[in-house]
Amino acid sequence: MNLVRAELERLTARRFVQLMVVLLLVAFAVTAGTTLAGSHQPSAEELSRARAQAAEQIAQLEAAHDRCLAIKAGTVEPQEHDYVPKDCAEVDPGRMERLPTTSDYLSGVFVFATEAKPLLYFLIAFLVLFGFLVGASYIGADLNSGGVVNLLLWRPRRWAVLGAKLGTLLAGLLVFSAVASAAYLTVFWLIGQTVGYPGPMDGSFWASLGVQHGRGMALVLIAAAVGFAIATLGRHTAAALGTVAAYLVVWELGARLVLQILDVARPDQWMLSSYLGAWLSGEVEFWDRSACQGDISGFCQGLYTLTWRPGLAVLLGLTVVLVGAAFAAFRRRDLI
Helix, strand or coil: CHHHHHHHHHHHHCHHHHHHHHHHHHHHHHHHHHHHHCCCCCCHHHHHHHHHHHHHHHHHHHHHHHHHHHHHHCCCCCCCCCCCCCCHHHHCHHHCCCCCCHHHHCCCCCEHHHHHHHHHHHHHHHHHHHHHHHHHHHHHHHHHHCHHHHHHHHCCCHHHHHHHHHHHHHHHHHHHHHHHHHHHHHHHHHHHHHCCECCCCCHHHHHHHHHHHHHHHHHHHHHHHHHHHHHHHHCCHHHHHHHHHHHHHHHHHHHHHHHHHCCCCCHHHHCHHHHHHHHHHCEEEEECHHHHCCCCCCCCCCEEEEEHHHHHHHHHHHHHHHHHHHHHHHHHCCCC
């Protein structure tokens, strides 16, 4: 416990960590201020007009579905502009993922139910960057300055020291990220209640937002562990930054271009960013142009999807390999 307490004090006392917290607060303030300046609470007349527009749009969707059924039954002659799918269930409003709502027709109004997910994505992106940089600098600065050597003189067990550092880092980041995200969403919920419009917030909305938040918190911890592991292997914070920069330039940009030139099938499945997006959003679609080469039918289904399961497997697998290599190297390395 003394080792963990000492590491927690060292983590919170780092100037870089304090600077990143200040930048996070500034980003919060700017985002909230911009939202306040660009929103107003809708009047009764605006709400009434928006409700009428939403109801009219739903009625049009229902009429289109009824007309489709009538055309299929042969009681109505189809017109040139009619869209008649193979199955009228495709245009059934009752099966649509989302129907038009009042908030869709409010102009210049911050709608919390609509903006909550994009705002949370922005927060997660900042926290992922925060976690990676803090994780890399936390161990990298100690290895470069000799702080780890001094710590080993007090507690001469390498794995215990490195494990305490990593565990303290992840626990501290998890608590900080949870508190920051709760405060962040609360502020914008209050904005929606006072100078905006709350929007439809049923159980499915909160469940979806909770799943997205949980995935984001997991991604923050993964980023911190990866930064920590690479900096441990390279014995310097710059090693983590250089590795990520090299990967982005050489593989995500360079190799992607080469794979496209060579018409390799499904090139996105070789990119780490694809699995990151799949984990965070639940599912992403990609277009494989090589699947449609030589097709003369006029219709080609070149879409393919990546879901969160392979995304999580790839991210966790990479993290486990890097952290395991870091612990193995730290155990045998000459630290002086």
